[in-house]
Amino acid sequence: DAGVTQSPTHLIKTRGQHVTLRCSPISGHKSVSWYQQVLGQGPQFIFQYYEKEERGRGNFPDRFSARQFPNYSSELNVNALLLGDSALYLCASSLIRDRVSGELFFGEGSRLTVL
Amino acid sequence: DAKTTQPPSMDCAEGRAANLPCNHSTISGNEYVYWYRQIHSQGPQYIIHGLKNNETNEMASLIITEDRKSSTLILPHATLRDTAVYYCIVRGPTGANSKLTFGKGITLSVRP
Numbered sequence: 001d002a003g004v005t006q007s008p009t010h011l012i013k014t015r016g017q018h019v020t021l022r023c024s025p026i027s028g029h030k031s032v033s034w035y036q037q038v039l040g041q042g043p044q045f046i047f048q049y050y051e052k053e054e055r056g057r058g059n060f061p062d063r064f065s066a067r068q069f070p071n072y073s074s075e076l077n078v079n080a081l082l083l084g085d086s087a088l089y090l091c092a093s094s095l096i097r098d099r100v101s102g103e104l105f106f107g108e109g110s111r112l113t114v115l
Numbered sequence: 116d117a118k119t120t121q122p123p124s125m126d127c128a129e130g131r132a133a134n135l136p137c138n139h140s141t142i143s144g145n146e147y148v149y150w151y152r153q154i155h156s157q158g159p160q161y162i163i164h165g166l167k168n169n170e171t172n173e174m175a176s177l178i179i180t181e182d183r184k185s186s187t188l189i190l191p192h193a194t195l196r197d198t199a200v201y202y203c204i205v206r207g208p209t210g211a212n213s214k215l216t217f218g219k220g221i222t223l224s225v226r227p
Contacts, residue, residue: 004158033213042202042217043159056214090158094213103149104213106158 002026004107006091012113013081021076021110025093031055032074033104034066035090043090049074050096078112086114119203119218126224133190135221137203140184146207148179149215150188152199159202159217162188193225 005024013019025032031050035043048056049068063079072093078085088111092104120138127133139148149164163170163177165186170177176189190197202220 031213035217040219042200042219043215045214045216048213050213056212058214092158092213100208103161103164104159104215105161108156108158 004091004093004105006089006107006110008110009108010111010113012115014115015081015083017081017114018077018079019081019112021078021089021091021112023074023076023091023093023107025072025074025091026105029093029095029105030072031094031096032068032072033092033094034074034076035092035106036060037088037090037109038084038086046076081114083114086112088112119205121201121203121218121221123219124222124224126226127193129195129225129227130192133193133197133223133225135188135190135201135203135223136185137188137221138185139203139205142183142205143207144183146205148177148183148186149204149206150175150177150201151204151215151217152197152201153220154196154199162201164206190223193223195225195227197223198225199223 007022033048034046037043045058047066052068066076068074088109090109092106094104095102150162151159153159165177179186200220
């Protein structure tokens with residue numbers, strides 16, 4: 001079975017540009033979460049989507065947005081990129097059983113560099 | 116979610132047991148202890164979790180003290196591939212909310 005897949009794996013943008021990152025969850029997982037990991041720190045929660053609705057949002061500016069599609073894949077969008085947005089962006093999926101989330105399965109991440 | 120405290124780093128010899136400590140003195144009665152690890156340049160990987168009983172799976176054992184204020188992750192026979200950052204996370208029964216709060220973790224270096 002395929003794990004969580006993310007694309008692109010690496011990308012370089014300049015300040016002020018916009019970026020879209022994509023994630024496909026494990027088959028059968030309907031919950032997708034996004035995390036940002038800057039160098040030397042642990043991952044920080046950005047968003048969770050479950051059944052195509054936003055279920056949680058971390059402490060990130062409105063430049064960050066996301067959505068989930070009918071096939072449960074997800075996109076993370078970041079507008080007006082800043083140098084500080086350079087990071088590894090991780091997507092995780094989980095199975096929700098009896099309205100309780102199981103453990104998270106993470107993808108390999110998309111490494112964004114903003115110049 | 117309760118905060119966790121881990122030493123920044125530790126090492127152990129290949130083939131020996133690695134015992135990774137974690138303090139979570141403010142843990143509530145319904146909060147779980149989760150462990151994830153992150154090998155360099157990869158996404159975090161789930162290892163194990165527990166509430167109050169000790170747990171064991173094919174990867175590791177989790178020992179939680181009786182007062183639940185601390186726990187130890189045990190890798191029984193560490194290999195070079197176990198070199199990674201290990202995160203101890205306390206997570207409440209938040210239903211469908213899958214948020215995890217990561218700290219800086221502990222860097223385990225396994226030496227030959």
